[in-house]
Amino acid sequence: MRCDESEVMLHALIDGELDAGHARDVEAHVASCAGCGEKFAAFRTMHEVMSTAPLKETAPAHLRNRIEALTATPASRVVSIRQFMQPTRRSFFGGFAMGSVLSAAAASLVLTVIRRDQEQTITEEVVSAHIRSLQAGHLMDVETSDRHTVKPWFNGRVDVAPPVVDLTAESFTLLGGRLDYIDSEPVAAIVYQRRKHVINLFVAQHLGRRQARTIGDSIQGYNVRHWSQDGLDLWAVSDIVGDELDEFVRKIASALRQPSHAS
């Protein structure tokens, strides 16, 4: 075997890709040729280091959750979230036109597309409302860290009794509440702060699609979480990192499960 052949083949030997005959040839060459022997030893060590080092990445939990949720939705109803990767809309309707076997099925397809779009529109509106609240100096209508003041303030202003939870002990400071409008409907906004970051928690009876589990998104650098609980739709928006917003959502959700906070 020549050295230039060995230079490629020794990798196949390292990777266990050679049959017995070729393996013997390469082994014989690297044993007799100092240069190739040295390379073989070095590359084998490198391969061993790489196989034992924890080089494989672990998909983040939120990605796993998202993909589990997406692949639990009938394929025909799934529309890519970001247009950037996929010309979904066109191919979607293309597929829809070709496969229009049942008008009922077709109608349900259109429905889900529209609902999906509404969900996106609302996500964008929620983020806009959050940005507005920061810009206009209109963060709070009622400014207090006392949840017993915030909660009654919403009486008669919105059609829900929004849960107001004290999370000061968890480093989420309650700043106050605000009446906001999303999708032309009055919505309760409860304002929290962590360090310098404002978190708006929007609460309404119907705001987007009911979400059994928390749905996460990120728009214009703001993280958004949407979940449904106790017949309410809740949206948390902030520029804090996703993990912290997840923590916030967990705290709110678990506080809501305790009856004392519902009062």
Place this chain on the structure above:
Amino acid sequence: MADDAVAEQERMRTFQAAALPHLDDVYTLARYLMRNAHDAEDAVQECYLRALRHFDSYRGPAMKPWLLAILRNVCNAEFARRSKEEVPTDYSQDESLAEEMPMWQEPQTSPEKMIVRQQDTATIRRLVAELPEPFREAIVLREMNNLSYQEIAQVAGVPVGTVMSRLARARAMLRAAWNAAETVTTRPGPAVASGSAL
């Protein structure tokens, strides 16, 4: 319709059972191809959506290379889209350019450089990430996704012979960078420590 719904549920369960165990592999390749976490996540999500859509036409044998091939197509489509919008950055390095690089960039081999020494995981990741394509892809598919040559050939859409030469080249480049990185990281230590004695 009810039967269809049941069949659809069954199909999705089958898909999840077959495809979700490979999520870390798909994400790993996406991280190295896209080079940032956010784009990687989008690519992985798109990959799974496409895989689910085409699951009916999937005939095996192995799910992992099938998913990785889809992921690779998603990433390449994204790069193609971007290159229409802007001048490509460091992805412009093509194989012909890399072909001109010497196969073996080894100066005087000193004895301590003969063997590759331990590098920490972060350094290895960075060195791999800095490899040009298609060599980066080849080494990730081999060392991190643990694919056979045949499977790498399927994913990359090239003959096995090409996989072999790419891997040889990838490892040669990696080793050169590896030893260079080692020089950088180990030399200042002893130099500072023994500075007063010299």
